[in-house]
Amino acid sequence: MSHRVATDIPLLVRSENTSSERRVSPSWTISHFKSRLEPITGVPASCQKLTLGTSHPDRTLEVEDEDSSNVQDWGLQPYSEIVVQDTRPTSARTNFHDLESVKKYEMPTEQYEARPDSVLAWKRSQKLGRFDPSAPSLEDQKIRALRREVEERGVSTGRRCHLLPVTDARRGIVSYIGDVPQIPGVGTWVGLTLDEPTGKNDGSIGGQRYFECKMNCGIFVRPERVEVGDYPPLEDLDSEMEEI
Numbered sequence: 289m290s291h292r293v294a295t296d297i298p299l300l301v302r303s304e305n306t307s308s309e310r311r312v313s314p315s316w317t318i319s320h321f322k323s324r325l326e327p328i329t330g331v332p333a334s335c336q337k338l339t340l341g342t343s344h345p346d347r348t349l350e351v352e353d354e355d356s357s358n359v360q361d362w363g364l365q366p367y368s369e370i371v372v373q374d375t376r377p378t379s380a381r382t383n384f385h386d387l388e389s390v391k392k393y394e395m396p397t398e399q400y401e402a403r404p405d406s407v408l409a410w411k412r413s414q415k416l417g418r419f420d421p422s423a424p425s426l427e428d429q430k431i432r433a434l435r436r437e438v439e440e441r442g443v444s445t446g447r448r449c450h451l452l453p454v455t456d457a458r459r460g461i462v463s464y465i466g467d468v469p470q471i472p473g474v475g476t477w478v479g480l481t482l483d484e485p486t487g488k489n490d491g492s493i494g495g496q497r498y499f500e501c502k503m504n505c506g507i508f509v510r511p512e513r514v515e516v517g518d519y520p521p522l523e524d525l526d527s528e529m530e531e532i
Contacts, residue, residue, distance in 0.1 A: 314360035341369025
């Protein structure tokens with residue numbers, strides 16, 4: 289006597305976060321079937337409510353004893369849609385759409401740099417980026433960027449200017465452009481003679497004079513803080529306003 293083996297049937301499994309096609313053995317118990325659905329849908333077996341798809345929205349797939357009942361007892365047809373609903377309160381469910389809450393793996397820098405199959409390793413072998421022996425150092429890049437800032441902003445000695453951001457109302461004249469070794473940080477500095485004594489020096493730092501001005505009318509700033517243009521002294525502007 290030969291025993292007929294139940295043939296697997298394809299089913300469409302859908303949940304709030306997943307949708308896929310699965311082959312299911314009709315001989316599986318319902319409890320085993322639900323345990324197989326758990327890693328697919330993320331819904332614990334004990335919290336699953338199974339229903340047929342849109343063609344049978346009112347048919348809930350339930351049995352009294354899930355350990356002794358089989359999938360074949362439901363009489364499912366190939367490609368029937370099984371909807372897996374999560375009966376837990378919303379607050380108890382995992383939000384798979386909240387990527388910020390997912391713990392991300394970050395490889396230690398030392399481990400990444402030691403890998404032979406990384407983008408960094410490829411750049412190293414091709415001598416690209418910071419591995420290019422002819423590439424400028426970070427210090428050189430900063431020096432070039434500051435010089436470029438001076439050129440693009442049209443900053444030159446003798447020009448009227450005001451300080452940025454706009455909340456800084458101070459105005460003055462560009463009196464110096466160049467290096468200031470006494471100030472930490474490489475690259476170009478812009479020395480200003482301010483209209484009012486709201487600066488920090490008299491055009492000299494550490495005994496080295498860079499331009500002449502009254503005490504506390506001198507200040508050194510980076511080029512990005514200088515906006516040149518037709519900016520009259522504030523006291524002259526006030527007098528013009530009074531005449532108007």
